[in-house]
Amino acid sequence: MSDGPRVAVVGAGISGLAAALALRDALGSTARIDVLEGSSRPGGLLTSRSVAGVDVDAGAESFIVRRPEAVRLIERLGLSGHVVTPTTRRPAVLARGALQPLPRPTVMGIPATPEAVAAVADADDLATMASEPDRPWSWTPGDDVAIGELVADRFGRSVVDRSVDPMLSGVYSARADDIGLRAALPQIAARLDAGAPSLTAAVSAVLPPPSDAPVFGALDGGYRTLIDALVDAAGVEPRYDTPVTAMTRDGNGWAVSVEGEPDLTCDAVVLAVPAPAAAALLDPDATQSVSALSRVQVAGSALVVLALDEATTLPDHSGVLVATGEATTAKAITLSSQKWPHLGIGPRLVRVSFGRLGDPVDAVADDELIGAAVTDLGLVCTLAGGSAPRPDEVLDAVVQRWPVGLPRYGPGHLALVAEADAALPDGVATCGATYAGVGVPACIARAQVAAARIVTHLTADAPGAGGTMGT
Numbered sequence: 001m002s003d004g005p006r007v008a009v010v011g012a013g014i015s016g017l018a019a020a021l022a023l024r025d026a027l028g029s030t031a032r033i034d035v036l037e038g039s040s041r042p043g044g045l046l047t048s049r050s051v052a053g054v055d056v057d058a059g060a061e062s063f064i065v066r067r068p069e070a071v072r073l074i075e076r077l078g079l080s081g082h083v084v085t086p087t088t089r090r091p092a093v094l095a096r097g098a099l100q101p102l103p104r105p106t107v108m109g110i111p112a113t114p115e116a117v118a119a120v121a122d123a124d125d126l127a128t129m130a131s132e133p134d135r136p137w138s139w140t141p142g143d144d145v146a147i148g149e150l151v152a153d154r155f156g157r158s159v160v161d162r163s164v165d166p167m168l169s170g171v172y173s174a175r176a177d178d179i180g181l182r183a184a185l186p187q188i189a190a191r192l193d194a195g196a197p198s199l200t201a202a203v204s205a206v207l208p209p210p211s212d213a214p215v216f217g218a219l220d221g222g223y224r225t226l227i228d229a230l231v232d233a234a235g236v237e238p239r240y241d242t243p244v245t246a247m248t249r250d251g252n253g254w255a256v257s258v259e260g261e262p263d264l265t266c267d268a269v270v271l272a273v274p275a276p277a278a279a280a281l282l283d284p285d286a287t288q289s290v291s292a293l294s295r296v297q298v299a300g301s302a303l304v305v306l307a308l309d310e311a312t313t314l315p316d317h318s319g320v321l322v323a324t325g326e327a328t329t330a331k332a333i334t335l336s337s338q339k340w341p342h343l344g345i346g347p348r349l350v351r352v353s354f355g356r357l358g359d360p361v362d363a364v365a366d367d368e369l370i371g372a373a374v375t376d377l378g379l380v381c382t383l384a385g386g387s388a389p390r391p392d393e394v395l396d397a398v399v400q401r402w403p404v405g406l407p408r409y410g411p412g413h414l415a416l417v418a419e420a421d422a423a424l425p426d427g428v429a430t431c432g433a434t435y436a437g438v439g440v441p442a443c444i445a446r447a448q449v450a451a452a453r454i455v456t457h458l459t460a461d462a463p464g465a466g467g468t469m470g471t
Contacts, residue, residue: 003030004027004028004030004032005027005032005268006031006032006033006034006253006264006265006266006267007027007031007032007034007267007268007269007270007454007458008244008254008256008264008266008268008269009023009033009034009035009236009269010244010256010269010270010271010272010273011035011036011037011272011432012035012037012238012272013042013272013432013443014044014045014046014223014226014443014444014447015272015431015432015443015444015446016035016044016272016431016447017035017227018073018443018444018448019270019447019448020035020230020234020236021230021234022447022452023234023451024234026451026455027455027458033234033236034239034256034264035234035237035239036238036239036244036256036258037240037242038241038242038244039240039241040241041240042231042240043059043223043224044059045059045402046059046223046224046226047223047400048224049305049398049400051305051307051347051349051396052307052346052395052396054307054343054346054347054349055222055224056305056336056349057218057222057224058303058305058398060223060439060440061218061223061336061351062086062218063217064439065215065216065217066215067442069441069444069445070441071217071441073230073444074219074226077226077229079225079229082219082220082221083217083219083220084217084218084340084342085214085216085217085218086318086340087338087339089316089317089318089335089338089339090102090317090318091317091319092317093163093166093321093322093323094322094326094383095119095120095162095166095323095326096162096323097383099317099383100119101119102166102321103116103117103119104116105208105210106207107185107187107188107206107207108168108185109166109167109176110151110155110159110188110199111159111163112200112203112204113129113200114126114129114130116163117129117162120158120162120163120323121155121156121158121162121163122156125155125157125158126156128154128155129154129156129200132154132155132199132200133200133201135154135198137199139192139193141192141193144180144183144189145411146177146179146180146410147164147177147180147181147184147185148160148164148165148176148178148179149177150181150199151164151176154198154199154200155199160176160177160324161323161324161325162323162324164176165323166321169322169356170321170331172408172409172438173331173355173356173405174357174408174409175324175356178356179409180410180411181411182411182413182414183409183413183414184409187206188206191205218340220342223440242261244257244258244281245257247269247281247282247283248283249285249425252267253265253267253268254267254269254428256269267427267458268427268429269427269428269429270430270450270451271430271432272430272431272447273432274404274407275293275294275298275407275432276293276294276298277404278293278430278432279293279294282424282425283428285425286428288419288420288423289419289420289421289423289424291419292416292417293430296407296408296413296416297357297410298405299355299357299359299405299406299407300361300402300403301353301354301355301356301361301401302353302369302399302400302401303351303352303354303399303401304351304352304369304370304372304373304397304398304399305349305351305352305397305398305400306351306352306373306374306394306397307347307348307349307394307396308350308393308394309347309392309395310346310347310348312348312389313387314335314338314350314386315338315380315381315386316338317338317384318334318339319333319334319335320333320335320380327379330352330353330354330372330373331353331354331355331356332352332353333350333351333353333376334351334353336349336351347396350373350377352372352373352377354369354373355402355405362401366399370397370399374397377389409438417434417435421435427454429454430450431443431446431450436449
């Protein structure tokens with residue numbers, strides 16, 4: 001019999017593993033932490049693929065360095081020496097049929113001045129934006145609206161399509177009309193709640209000061225380096241190809257049903273899985289949580305990673321975001337060999353992203369996606385003044401799909417999360433991209449909150465550690 005509590009962590013993505021590490025730190029070496037993963041590998045959306053013999057991140061590739069959570073975790077794991085920052089090349093936006101400098105300064109594409117979007121917005125909308133501070137304005141504190149609706153009303157539709165949409169699509173796999181202000185841009189919502197007299201004033205107030213400091217970082221060995229280090233530090237041995245099918249109350253603890261195996265008797269459970277999976281696993285008595293999580297929509301997406309001959313000439317950008325209405329299938333192209341110094345030697349590596357909320361990307365065959373990726377890259381190269389890559393320059397290509405990808409952070413999303421959290425049974429916590437942000441730092445932060453909830457539950461009845469101990 002174990003001397004400490006037994007906790008099941010369902011999901012071995014960044015959230016599940018970060019939660020496992022936080023649990024280990026708090027509960028010590030005697031705790032038994034079972035990490036159960038339905039797929040054949042750890043990492044979740046942080047996966048890598050081999051392309052022309054090079055291991056490349058085929059999910060998220062970077063993290064925001066201005067948030068502390070990922071930076072601190074990397075330091076804790078002894079990986080700080082592996083952090084790299086982007087080259088000085090800048091991204092472009094494909095808008096109005098041409099490559100334009102990405103609008104700046106903005107807050108996720110929302111500008112504070114017409115000059116920031118002068119190259120992409122229509123003349124009438126630039127005039128609308130210039131007059132916005134003097135136009136009638138009404139905002140009720142607590143309001144939540146779609147970002148696209150708000151920006152179109154105050155600044156014009158072309159600002160949404162050509163500045164806001166490209167930024168938000170790359171982060172949330174959804175257009176601005178599908179994303180709520182309060183969940184995605186709480187800092188602007190807070191300024192409006194506090195009485196900002198216009199959208200221009202609210203955006204101006206939250207723009208970061210000009211800085212040459214890098215915004216993003218990555219690991220020179222890819223995210224797999226972080227995942228492997230997390231597994232080691234947490235002292236866990238994840239069980240792969242182990243789908244969890246149900247969980248039911250068992251005395252003071254939980255019986256976790258694993259396909260083809262006896263139930264695990266645990267004191268607590270962390271559900272580190274997407275909202276639909278969490279809703280399906282929660283005890284049927286947790287009706288409010290199940291109902292809230294069932295209402296969270298998810299967007300499927302796909303990524304094509306291309307390896308090109310090292311002599312291939314690419315545009316002198318770090319990548320290209322695509323405005324709404326352009327003649328491409330892709331939503332974004334990352335010129336990885338141009339963006340990251342550690343990828344600048346060897347094959348030219350390019351990541352081409354597909355899929356926004358509602359797009360039928362799952363119905364597109366792999367060879368069609370690869371063809372679209374090559375075609376869209378060719379268009380970008382041509383618009384940059386070069387030529388499309390020849391067929392013999394494409395050395396390799398892989399497709400990575402995410403049928404259940406990112407959650408929709410729509411209007412009212414925070415209320416859904418609060419409803420789900422408030423009704424969770426004792427001894428159960430949730431984490432992942434659904435709850436408090438889709439980026440890696442946000443997922444780490446939520447995982448640590450989930451672990452703290454479990455620790456509080458387990459220690460509430462100390463010294464018994466809160467329930468039946470697993471064997």
